[in-house]
Structures are given as C-alpha cells and as structure tokens.
Amino acid sequence: MNSPHQAGGSARIEHVVTSGVFELDGGSWEVENNVWLVGDDREVVVIDAAHDAEAVLAAIGDRTLRAILCTHAHNDHINAAPRLSLRTGAPVLLHPDDLQLWTRTHPDRGPDGELHDGRVLTVAGTDLTVLHTPGHAPGSVCLHAPELGTVFTGDTLFQGGPGATGRSFSDFPTIVESIRTRLLTLPDDTVVRPGHGDSTTVGDEAPHLQEWLDRGH
Structure with a gap:
C-alpha cells in the first residue's frame, strides 16, 4: 500500500506498509510496519526500510534515494536496509547506540553513518532534525520535519502511548x-x-503523560 500525505515546502510524505516478522529475546511476532518516504519528484529519503525492499523500491521509482534512515535497529525496521542500499547506493544511517541491536540482524554489514542527536538532513529543500529519544531502544531516534508539521517517531511514540519497553535494551522511565x-x-x-x-x-498524546507514568510497565 502506497499513499501520499500532505506536503509542506517542496517535499511531500509518502507511506508504504510492509509485513513481516519481529524477532527479539527468542520470540517472534507477525507485524505490519510503516515505511515513510520524504522527498519530491527527484530525490527522496526512506525512514525505516522494513521487510520488503522491492515494495520500497517501487515507491521510490526513478528518484534518487539519498539515505536510508533507521529510527532504531530492531530487525523489523532494518531487515530490508542492506538490500535497499545495495540496489540504490544510498547510505544506511543509524544512531551508534543501537549498533548492538543492528549486529544481531546484520552481523556482516554495518551502517554507513550516524544519526547523532541534532544532525540535520536535507531532502527536496526540507530539513529533518534528528532527536535522540532512547527508551524503546538505546539508539532510538525521531526525525522532526517542522516544515512538514511532522515528526517520525519510529517505536518511541504511538497513538495512545509510548512504545514497548518489556524487552532487552529497553527502559520505561527512559522512554517517558x-x-x-x-x-x-x-x-x-x-x-x-x-x-x-x-x-x-x-x-492528542500530551494529556496522557501522567497516565503513562501511573501505569508504569
């Protein structure tokens, strides 16, 4: 599924949903992932290359892929990243605190660069600022695009509350x-x-902060 969203400046947001398996701590779960594309008719970045490189390539079309941005390194968010990089030549970027998770999925191929806090990436004249938001994973980041009125939150913040913190490398007080x-x-x-x-x-999510604190894990 590929659907456009509202744009600001020269860039627009596109959305692909892919399906696959999330694996961690010996468990596996069927999941659907949001893959986000930000760009214009010439160039684009991909946020979270999940499961299906071919579906993402179809959404990119003949545009130049500038970078593959990983909000964190759980396998379901990065499992298609090396193939997408191989097919396009685009670098894979990840916060360094998530290398320990990355190597569980891709032990023979590291990321190409870092999404350190405060880094600004520009595509189609639109800036995306990296916000380091640990908790769901040590190297979780969000990508804030103020011109688009949007923040891409990975698994840090969902409709209804924070991402899961019941597995390895996660911490509830930290994510809150x-x-x-x-x-x-x-x-x-x-x-x-x-x-x-x-x-x-x-x-919509701000009023629930105290509820999350009261709920704990």
Whole structure:
C-alpha cells in the first residue's frame, strides 16, 4: 500500500506498509510496519526500510534515494536496509547506540553513518532534525520535519502511548522522559507518524503523560 500525505515546502510524505516478522529475546511476532518516504519528484529519503525492499523500491521509482534512515535497529525496521542500499547506493544511517541491536540482524554489514542527536538532513529543500529519544531502544531516534508539521517517531511514540519497553535494551522511565522532553515540547499540531499503526498528534498524546507514568510497565 502506497499513499501520499500532505506536503509542506517542496517535499511531500509518502507511506508504504510492509509485513513481516519481529524477532527479539527468542520470540517472534507477525507485524505490519510503516515505511515513510520524504522527498519530491527527484530525490527522496526512506525512514525505516522494513521487510520488503522491492515494495520500497517501487515507491521510490526513478528518484534518487539519498539515505536510508533507521529510527532504531530492531530487525523489523532494518531487515530490508542492506538490500535497499545495495540496489540504490544510498547510505544506511543509524544512531551508534543501537549498533548492538543492528549486529544481531546484520552481523556482516554495518551502517554507513550516524544519526547523532541534532544532525540535520536535507531532502527536496526540507530539513529533518534528528532527536535522540532512547527508551524503546538505546539508539532510538525521531526525525522532526517542522516544515512538514511532522515528526517520525519510529517505536518511541504511538497513538495512545509510548512504545514497548518489556524487552532487552529497553527502559520505561527512559522512554517517558524522552517523550516528555523531546516530543511533547513540539507544537501541539505536529503530526506523529509512528513505525506501526495510525498517526496522531503531539497535542492528542500530551494529556496522557501522567497516565503513562501511573501505569508504569
């Protein structure tokens, strides 16, 4: 499935849903992932190359893929990244704190560069700023595109609350602090585009922060 979303500036947001298996701590779960593309008719970046490189390549078409941006290194978000990179020549970028997770899926091929906090990537004249938001994974990042009124949150923030923290390398107080300090400080009308499920807004999620704190794990 490939669907366009509202644009700002010269760039637009496109959305592909892919299906596959998430594996961690000896378990496996069937999942659907959101793959986000940001760009114009000439160039694009991909956020989270999940499961199906061919589906992502079809969405890219004849455009230049500038980079493959990984919000974190759980296998379901990166399993198609090396193939997509091989087919396009685009670099794979990941926060260095998630290398320990990356090597579980791709032990023989590392990322090509780092998504360190504060880095700004520009595609089609539109900036995406890296926000380091640990908790779901140590190297989880969100990508804020203010001109598009959007933040791509990976598995840090969903409609209805924070990402899961019940597995290895995750921590609930850390993810709530990341959301409180890095995401809920964005404008209320900022659209939250997560790694799974439906989009929401910062304003819709902000009132639930105390509920998350009370709920704990």
